[in-house]
Amino acid sequence: MPAHLPERVGRRGMSQPAALRLVDVTKRYPAGYTVGPVSLEIGKGEFFSLLGESGSGKTTLLRCIAGFETLTAGTIALGGEPIHTRPPHLRNVGLVFQNYALFPHRTVYENVAYGLKLRKRPPAEIAERVGRILEMVGMPDLGGRYPSQISGGQQQRVAIARSLILEPPLVLFDEPLSNLDAKLRVQLRFELRALQRRLGMTCIFVTHDQSEALALSDRIAVLAKGQVVQVGSPTDIYQRPNSLFVAEFVGSSNRLPATLEHADQDGSHVRTLGGLALQSSARTQADTVQLVAMFRPEEVEILPSSVTEAPNRFACEIADLTYLGEDTHLQLIARASGERLLATFKSHRRWAGLAAGDEVVAAIDPAAVRLFGGP
Amino acid sequence: MASRFHLPLWVILLALPGLYLLGLFLAPILYMLMFSFWQYSQIDIVVRAFTFENYLALLSPYYLRLFGRTFSIGLTTTLVAAFLAFPVAYFIARARPAIKSLAIFLIMTPLMISTVVRVFGLALILQRDGVLNQFLALIGLPAILLARTQSAIVIGLVQMLLPLMVLPLVSAIERISPSIEEAARNLGANSARVFATVVFPLALPGLVSGCVLVYTLSISALVIPALLGGAGDRMIGQQIYDQMLVALNWPSSAALSTVLAVFTIIFAILGLSLTARAAKLREAGR
Amino acid sequence: MTPAARRILLAVVIAIYALILAPIVVVVAVSFDGSGRYAFPPTQLSLHWFQEFFQSAPYFNSFMYVSLPIGLIVAVVATFLGMLVATALTRCRFLGRQTAEIYFTAPLFVPDILLAAALYLAYSTIGMKGSLLSIAAGHLVIALPYVVRTLMAGMAGIDPRLEEAAQNLGASPLRAFAHATFPLLQSSIVSGAAFAFIVSFSDINLSLFLSGPGTTTLPVHIFSQLEFQDDPTIAAASTLQILLVGGMLFVLQRLFQRTPAR
Numbered sequence: 056m057p058a059h060l061p062e063r064v065g066r067r068g069m070s071q072p073a074a075l076r077l078v079d080v081t082k083r084y085p086a087g088y089t090v091g092p093v094s095l096e097i098g099k100g101e102f103f104s105l106l107g108e109s110g111s112g113k114t115t116l117l118r119c120i121a122g123f124e125t126l127t128a129g130t131i132a133l134g135g136e137p138i139h140t141r142p143p144h145l146r147n148v149g150l151v152f153q154n155y156a157l158f159p160h161r162t163v164y165e166n167v168a169y170g171l172k173l174r175k176r177p178p179a180e181i182a183e184r185v186g187r188i189l190e191m192v193g194m195p196d197l198g199g200r201y202p203s204q205i206s207g208g209q210q211q212r213v214a215i216a217r218s219l220i221l222e223p224p225l226v227l228f229d230e231p232l233s234n235l236d237a238k239l240r241v242q243l244r245f246e247l248r249a250l251q252r253r254l255g256m257t258c259i260f261v262t263h264d265q266s267e268a269l270a271l272s273d274r275i276a277v278l279a280k281g282q283v284v285q286v287g288s289p290t291d292i293y294q295r296p297n298s299l300f301v302a303e304f305v306g307s308s309n310r311l312p313a314t315l316e317h318a319d320q321d322g323s324h325v326r327t328l329g330g331l332a333l334q335s336s337a338r339t340q341a342d343t344v345q346l347v348a349m350f351r352p353e354e355v356e357i358l359p360s361s362v363t364e365a366p367n368r369f370a371c372e373i374a375d376l377t378y379l380g381e382d383t384h385l386q387l388i389a390r391a392s393g394e395r396l397l398a399t400f401k402s403h404r405r406w407a408g409l410a411a412g413d414e415v416v417a418a419i420d421p422a423a424v425r426l427f428g429g430p
Numbered sequence: 431m432a433s434r435f436h437l438p439l440w441v442i443l444l445a446l447p448g449l450y451l452l453g454l455f456l457a458p459i460l461y462m463l464m465f466s467f468w469q470y471s472q473i474d475i476v477v478r479a480f481t482f483e484n485y486l487a488l489l490s491p492y493y494l495r496l497f498g499r500t501f502s503i504g505l506t507t508t509l510v511a512a513f514l515a516f517p518v519a520y521f522i523a524r525a526r527p528a529i530k531s532l533a534i535f536l537i538m539t540p541l542m543i544s545t546v547v548r549v550f551g552l553a554l555i556l557q558r559d560g561v562l563n564q565f566l567a568l569i570g571l572p573a574i575l576l577a578r579t580q581s582a583i584v585i586g587l588v589q590m591l592l593p594l595m596v597l598p599l600v601s602a603i604e605r606i607s608p609s610i611e612e613a614a615r616n617l618g619a620n621s622a623r624v625f626a627t628v629v630f631p632l633a634l635p636g637l638v639s640g641c642v643l644v645y646t647l648s649i650s651a652l653v654i655p656a657l658l659g660g661a662g663d664r665m666i667g668q669q670i671y672d673q674m675l676v677a678l679n680w681p682s683s684a685a686l687s688t689v690l691a692v693f694t695i696i697f698a699i700l701g702l703s704l705t706a707r708a709a710k711l712r713e714a715g716r
Numbered sequence: 717m718t719p720a721a722r723r724i725l726l727a728v729v730i731a732i733y734a735l736i737l738a739p740i741v742v743v744v745a746v747s748f749d750g751s752g753r754y755a756f757p758p759t760q761l762s763l764h765w766f767q768e769f770f771q772s773a774p775y776f777n778s779f780m781y782v783s784l785p786i787g788l789i790v791a792v793v794a795t796f797l798g799m800l801v802a803t804a805l806t807r808c809r810f811l812g813r814q815t816a817e818i819y820f821t822a823p824l825f826v827p828d829i830l831l832a833a834a835l836y837l838a839y840s841t842i843g844m845k846g847s848l849l850s851i852a853a854g855h856l857v858i859a860l861p862y863v864v865r866t867l868m869a870g871m872a873g874i875d876p877r878l879e880e881a882a883q884n885l886g887a888s889p890l891r892a893f894a895h896a897t898f899p900l901l902q903s904s905i906v907s908g909a910a911f912a913f914i915v916s917f918s919d920i921n922l923s924l925f926l927s928g929p930g931t932t933t934l935p936v937h938i939f940s941q942l943e944f945q946d947d948p949t950i951a952a953a954s955t956l957q958i959l960l961v962g963g964m965l966f967v968l969q970r971l972f973q974r975t976p977a978r
Contacts (some may be wrong), residue, residue, distance in 0.1 A: 123880055142881040144892070156881040160899045169895075170885035221885065443804035444816065447797040447860070455823060455857050458834035463911075465837055511729025514732050521729045534967050535732075540736055543934040543961050544918040547954040554746060554754055561742055561756045589736055630849055643825075650827035653920050657942055667829050671924065674833055687833045694827060715892040 057330035074099055075225055075257065077353055080139075082115055090115045090281035092129060097259065097274075104260045104268040106305070107278035113261045116278070117227050120259065121150045134224055142195055144273070148212060149218030149226035153233060157202040162200035163189075163213050169223045188220045208239045215247070218255070223295065226258040230269065265305045269293065277301050301429045302349050302399045309355070309396040311348045313426075315339055321420055329392025335424035347427045354423035355398035357385070358416045365418040371396075373413045378402065385409075387417060441516035444605035453704065459691070463682065466684035477679055484685035494688075500520025500665045503580060503655075504648035504665040507587040511595045511644050512590065512637060519636075524608070534600075537593045545590060549657045552586050553577065556658070586654040591647055595640035611658050642701030666690055747951035754948065774937055775953050783934040785853045787917040790859050794912035795905060797856075798863030799877055803893075806871040807866075821861040828858055832925035839926065846928020852970055854926055855916035862915055863908035870904025871897070903972040909950035914961050 074097065081091035090112035105113040118124045120131060122143030131139040138146050139265055155165050164185055171181045174387040189195055192212040202210055211231055218226055231247075232240045249270050251258055262268050268275050269289040276286045277300075292365045296302035314331065315327040325348055333407065336393045358365060371387040374395065385398045396418060409415070450545075469477040481582055487493070501560035522533045540548060555561040556576040563573040575584045606629065614624045652667030659665070668687065749755045750762030769775050801820050807812060807893050808897050827851045839845045840969065882892035923933040932940075934953065941950050 121880075121884060123883075142883075142889070144886050144888050147886075150881070150884040150886075152877050152881060154875070154877065156877040157873065158878060158881075158896055169882070169887075173891075215887065217881075240816070315728075397743045438806040438808070438810060440808035440810045440813075440816075443800045443808070447801045447820065448816075450797065451820065451823075451860070453855065454835070454853055454925075455831065458838040459826075462834040462837050464831075513737075513781065515729045516734050517725055521725055521956060535965070538742060539962050539965050542914050542918055542965060543958050544738065545920050546935045546938045546942065547743060548739045550938070550950060550954055551741075551743040554742050554756065554941070555739060565754070592732075592736060599921065605822075621718060646825075647827055650829045652829050652924070653939065655795075657939075670829060670833055673927065674836060675955050681835060683833060684837065687830050690827070691830050694830075698825065712727065714882065 075259070076130075076132045077116075077120075078130045078132075079130060080116070080119060080120055080125045081122055085128040088281065089127075090119075091127075092131075093199065093283050095276060095286065097257060099254045099353060101353065101360065102248070102258055102260065102271055102273045104262060104272040104275045104279055105228070106262060106265060106268040108263055108304075111278040112281035113263075114229055115281075117150075117229055117236055117261050120225075121148055121227055122146045130311050147221075147223050148222040149221065149227065151214050151218050151228045152210075152232050153230045155202075155234075156212055157213055157217075159202050160255055161201075162198065163194070163200050163202070163205070163353055166202070166213055167198075167217045167220055169217065173328040174221075175403055184220055188216045192216045192219075208243060211235065211243065215250075219250075219256070224257060226256050228258060228265065233262070233264070233338055240267075247271065263386065266411045269305070277304060279304075296349075296425070297347065299347055300350055302425065302427070307352055307397065308349050309352060309398070310396055313346045313348045314338075315344055316348060323426060325395060325426065327392055329389065331369060331389050331392040331394060331396040333419070334421045335426050336421040337424070337426045344428060349425045349427060350419050350423045352384070352399040353398040354419060355396065356418045356420075357386075357398060357400060358418050360414070360416050361370050362418075365416075365421040366421050369417055371417045373409065373411050373415060376409060376411050383409075385415075387415070389417075391412075448667055448689050462684045463688050465681055466688045469679050469680050470681045482707060484681045486687075486688060487683060496664060496666060496669060499580075499663070500649050503583055503587070504645050504666060506584050507591065507648040509644045510584065510588050511592050512641055515592060515595035515599055515640065516630075516633075516637075518592075519603055519633075522596070523600045523603035537596055537599070541593045542592075545653045546657075547653055549586055550589060552582075552589060553657060556582050569622050578658070580659065582658040583651075583655050583663060583665075586658045587648050587651060590654065591644045594647070595642050597637040598640040598643070601635060601691075602633040603680055603706075606632045634703045638701055638705045638708055642697050650690055650692065695701045742785055743951055744958060745869060746948070749948070749951075749957040752948050754951070760783040765948050766956070768949040769956065771950040772949060774932070775934070775949060776931045778934045778937040779953075780955070782848065782851075782931055783917055786855060786933065787913045789848075789852045789853045790916040791909040791913040794859045794863045795855055795909040798867050798908055798912075801860075801864045802867035802871055806868055807876065812871045813951075819866050823858050824861045828919070828921045831857060832922045835922070835924040846926065846931050849930055851923060851926045851931060851933065852916070854922045855919055856921065858922065859912040859915040864909040866951055867901070867904050870901055870907075874900050907968055907972055910964050912941070914964060918957070918961060 061278055076093075076097075078092055078097045079092040079094055081089065081093075083089045093112075093116060094102075095119045105116060107226070115124060119139075122138075122141065126139050129341070130137055130140070133148065135219075135350070138148075150157060157163075161169070167185050167188060168181050171184065172405070177182075181340070184225055185198065189198060192215055192341070194209060194216070197205060197209065197213075202213070204257050211234075214231070226372050232243055235243065237254075244267060248374065250256075250290075259272060260268070269292075272286055272289055274286060275286045275292050279300060285292060286300045292301060296305065302308050303310070311325040311329075311331070313325045316324045316326050316332075318324070318339060322334065323339050325333050325335060325346060327333065339346065343422065356365075370390040372390060373384040374388050377384040377386075379402075382399050383400060383402045385400075386397055387396050388394070389396065394419075432604065465476070467480050467482070469479045469481045470600070471477045475664065480714050483683070518533075518537070521529055525533060557563070558575060560577070560578060566573055574584070611624050611628055612630075619627065625643075649665070650667055650669055651665060655663060655665040656668050656671075670683050670686050670690070673679045673686065743768055745756055745758055746754050747765055748761050748763070749758035750760035751758075752765075805817055805820070815972060835850075836845075839850050842857045844850045849868070878896040878900075879889075879892045883889060887895060887929060918935065919933070920929040920935045924939065927936045934957065938950055938953055938957075939945055
């Protein structure tokens with residue numbers, strides 16, 4: 056077998072230590088666009104997402120790892136070994152393309168068997184492994200079909216099978232679900248996660264869909280304008296965004312410009328531009344600094360007017376009510392300051408007869424009031 | 431894409447074809463340019479002494495008549511071709527896919543069949559006792575004597591070059607959204623008006639590039655004037671051939687070819703700039 | 717369009733097509749006329765002139781031993797060179813790519829009589845006049861742009877990600893091209909080769925300047941017969957030319973939906 060291709064060791068599972076380390080990875084384009092420097096460490100068996108809008112650099116980063124873009128600076132090490140100087144066909148990382156890139160002139164079987172054929176495995180072994188992987192992705196009988204004869208979702212499974220059959224230490228997914236319709240996307244999402252857990256594969260998943268990233272990942276790196284803005288678990292990203300950008304990119308948010316009034320051991324007291332007083336458990340450094348107070352719509356509690364004592368309690372008028380089945384969205388106007396905010400809650404908890412124009416009482420847990428610098 | 435040999439891939443790929451064209455296209459043409467400045471000698475054919483005499487000879491009355499005749503035949507051909515090409519191009523551009531491919535096939539195939547064959551057929555038709563006159567006799571009309579005339583040359587050239595005018599026009603018209611025509615109609619324009627105010631102006635870029643192509647090829651024609659024209663209807667192409675292979679006055683032929691080449695370049699540049707301006711007009715009207 | 721206008725347009729278009737196709741129709745019809753007087757429509761149907769063609773040495777030799785071999789050589793070499801150029805122009809990013817594209821399609825826009833005269837001079841100087849190879853070399857120049865255009869169009873329609881997928885699965889760049897892209901190019905390659913053959917087979921201007929004794933192409937022989945003789949074998953020769961070229965184009969159109977791009 057070709058000496059330069061990695062050998063399969065052991066029955067299944069990782070053939071090499073799967074940690075991926077990116078150090079100061081930079082890709083500079085002649086037009087001026089730069090991605091990086093990016094430094095990341097991904098652990099073995101981890102489901103790691105790169106989340107960002109188009110143009111944020113996430114696909115570029117993925118292609119750098121796969122070898123289809125050469126680095127301007129930095130190193131990439133897979134299992135401790137540097138791979139950034141190797142050509143794409145010698146890197147042994149799987150890549151599942153957004154548009155699947157199945158060979159249209161080969162059958163499903165031939166597509167999936169392609170990598171093994173290149174590695175000169177015996178036909179019997181190929182047949183057995185192809186059969187097994189097709190069953191694993193839920194397509195046991197479609198080996199003889201051509202890509203044009205199967206649906207988008209099935210093509211995606213074949214693309215995944217084609218990469219997985221080689222049991223690479225790392226699998227890269229370039230927005231694999233974005234070409235599918237919503238229901239299929241959700242279904243395939245769970246299957247993918249189950250497959251990943253079952254095989255213990257390390258994978259990097261590129262997406263612009265934040266709910267996808269939150270649902271699938273062990274950790275997420277949020278990217279913007281070619282830089283990593285925050286890395287953390289879904290909970291970290293969602294509950295403890297490190298910047299207004301991340302706060303607004305993942306999930307919805309209310310943002311109110313405010314100034315710091317005073318700080319004590321409980322946290323900070325701020326006043327919004329409209330004059331609303333808010334208490335936050337966050338600590339801030341300087342004194343007279345421009346801030347933005349941010350809290351999520353589901354963190355705005357609607358209380359019965361009988362409750363008179365609650366932190367961050369203020370009277371509101373309902374400007375608009377939208378019933379969405381499971382959730383209800385309220386557009387509120389704070390009486391004291393005239394500022395608008397969005398509140399959401401599960402519909403089954405609503406009190407009878409809420410309608411636009413009603414007066415309600417809103418309250419926010421100080422721990423939910425996050426403060427960010429800047430206007 | 432990088433390659434193993436420390437040379438970019440494109441250099442490796444383009445080396446052989448690039449050198450081939452250099453040696454068999456660019457080099458010979460430059461050589462001919464050089465040749466045009468050498469002296470003609472009846473004994474050795476050419477003496478490598480620098481001279482302008484070949485070009486000066488082109489200013490004689492004979493050559494000036496030759497140029498005038500060639501350019502006017504070219505102009506007539508281009509105008510007739512443009513006039514005939516528009517309806518065909520419009521028809522093809524707006525046709526159903528099945529009809530469109532048949533129509534394009536029918537117009538491209540003659541282009542690829544050798545010119546001599548088509549000229550032979552045309553001669554058969556235009557002869558004194560040819561198909562055309564047989565047909566006219568049949569319906570009681572007097573014969574038209576077109577063989578060996580300038581008109582025959584124009585007919586032959588138009589017949590050969592019409593597809594080259596049609597194709598760019600088809601592209602240009604296809605780019606005009608049918609809804610623009612429909613809007614004009616909705617505002618009260620009849621078919622002629624729609625053509626004059628919508629189709630023609632917007633198809634101008636295609637028309638210009640078609641005209642440049644047809645004109646350039648008309649003035650350099652050899653076989654068609656040789657077989658369809660009379661003794662007094664010589665065009666530049668025939669002169670180039672005769673000087674080169676019959677009179678063996680290579681420098682003179684080279685000079686004439688160079689002049690033709692220069693005119694070709696001038697018309698191409700003119701055409702390109704006109705096309706660009708016409709295209710800008712088109713964009714502005716969006 | 718109003719129905720009346722549409723009918724007028726159709727009539728005009730049919731008339732113009734008749735103008736373009738008439739000579740071809742007349743030639744084919746006349747070639748089957750047994751009387752030898754170019755009667756149109758043919759008075760007596762006969763294959764006599766076709767027999768004459770195959771029995772007449774100048775006609776047959778120019779077809780079998782000159783035009784045909786040259787056409788085949790040009791088809792093969794032009795396809796090979798065209799493949800190199802098309803790959804470079806569609807798959808590589810480099811400064812001056814636009815210029816390179818113009819360079820390799822330039823012969824399309826130069827009247828071939830200029831190239832013919834220039835090659836005549838060049839060949840005469842180095843003593844290469846009149847051989848099969850020198851004619852083929854000249855045809856190659858004018859045929860190459862057709863192949864390049866056809867192949868570029870074909871390659872542009874193939875997703876470059878297919879090659880990347882093959883590389884990602886372990887194929888070296890060359891193998892990836894061979895496995896992923898090349899199989900999908902077959903129709904373009906066949907079309908390109910066919911166009912190269914047709915361009916070479918039908919050429920008259922280059923052949924007029926470059927033919928020598930014993931290396932007369934079929935179109936040149938027809939030309940010489942037209943100028944000096946009145947032999948209906950010309951019609952048969954012409955019809956064979958029409959059928960060969962027309963037939964190839966028709967098959968290409970049916971199989972691959974392809975017409976030559978200029």
